[in-house]
Amino acid sequence: MLEKFGEFNMENVIEEFEAMTSDAERVQRETLKKILEQNGSTEYLQNLGLNGRTDPESFKAFVPLVTHKDMDPYIQRIVDGDSSPILTGKPVTTISLSSGTTQGKPKFIPFNEELMENTVQIYQTSFAFRNREFPIGNGKALQFIYGSKQFQTKGGLAAGTATTNVYRCSKFKDTMKQMQSPCCSPDEVIFGPEFHQSLYCHLLCGLIFSDEVQLVSSTFAHSIVLAFRAFELFWEELCTDIRDGVLSSRITVPSIRAAMSKLLNPNPELADSVYRKCSGLSNWYGLIPALFPNVKYIYGTMTGSMEPYLKKLRHYAGDLPLLSADYGASEGWIAANVNPKVPTELTTYVVLPNIGYFEFIPVRDSIEFKPVGLTEVKLGEEYEVVVTNFAGLYRYRLGDVVKVMGFHNSTPELKFLCRTNLLLNINIDKITEQDLQISVEEAAKLLAAEKLEVVDFSSHADLSTDPGHYVIFWELSGEASQEVLSECCNCLDKSFLDAGYMSSRKINGIGPLELRILQKGTFQKVLNHYLSQGSAVNQFKAPRCVGVNNSKVLQILCGNVARSFTSTAYDK
């Protein structure tokens, strides 16, 4: 039996989810009707001549598919303070900044109360399923979450990353309390102005409450790996802080110092125990369960562009289960992970039919077809996701590709595949994020013999040479030999199995691949660049391909090259 948990009853949550997913077509129609009734009088929908119609057929006939670029002029007017009903019936008061990974600068997206309610719904849904398999007791969560800078737009709207908008909302805290997983760290740490100081204090708070920590989480898995990599560097200093009850002088933000001083008391026993545990580990394997003996699982998005971090995360996690969080974007939530026992690489997400109206554009052999509805998708097919939400986006192409892996009642279970935009394309070649990841994984196997790993990677299609060629950037955990790196370079070149790439390489339509090894800390500089643009660590996804339009990041990468190698894999 599932217990009643705080104010929400997990059994009811599951029952409602089962009912809704069994009747997905009707729920989708009703959801669209609700969205269009609330917003039918907006300038955008009026101009399209929808004229009060709320059925899916008319909606598809009158409203075009759009991208963020199409919506930008409307959103910009809202950002600049036009409070007339442009996209939503009720005025938008908050703007989210998406991570803007590919363009190098964040995109503006409307955020409202309904998106917050969706957030609570999806958190509760996946928690209800998760808690059935991995029950947690009363305790705390070590959450590596960071509020980004919030600012006022020219028109006086509050703007911050979607995660920041969520963390600032009192409903978020209530929900976390109901889920028995309030954050270890005080708000001053979460919303601190300097990410490195917040990270240090998150770790310290986790250690202070080490026996109470039930789970370790973040929005995306990258932040957890980043945190424990930092722990490897600062652990002795953290022990000293705990032993003396005095916060390290590296923390200079007065509000953080004040908040931490309330938690920190001299505790030599705890300091000794942390010291002993760390000293006893072999290459930090099993660090997380060693530090937090009552932790039940690690939680955060682990699919898509997070996959390259999982090896390191598994290393830190020892035998603890890794559970992937839900599927969503600044534009709104899409689907929940309701099968938490499945290994992370097989994670699927079940669409919540009442949090938006969803369409799917079939993508087969890079040809686009007409969008189909949520219950019309076919098993095994790949689709681009189109979202209509409660916050003013209508038939908005999200730019993600998913694959239908099965059905939960009548609702599809999706596997996240990749972003739609091709990463690398010089000639007739077509390389996706997944292709790049596979090549990097293949080549990185050659490093394993030297006990080295790829900390992070990116790519660039260099057209300044004739013919153009691929550049792969790697940051490594240590120094590798010349021979091994030359081999890695050739292996990368050979591992792009796209027919267009291979044939172009053979006839020198694409030049030899170049592997550039970056100085240590380069990706930290890339992260800092995104943070300075208003992005948050939580939503950070290392850009897997950097184009010339993302000039600042390209400059950082190209300006920090330590060594470079040119492939001979196709030499005759």
Ligand code: AMP
């Ligand atoms: P942002 O709005 O900046 O937070 O980025 C949202 C994007 O992150 C989505 O469009 C996806 O590409 C990616 N994303 C979000 N959730 C997941 C997930 N569960 N698995 C893989 N990728 C995800």
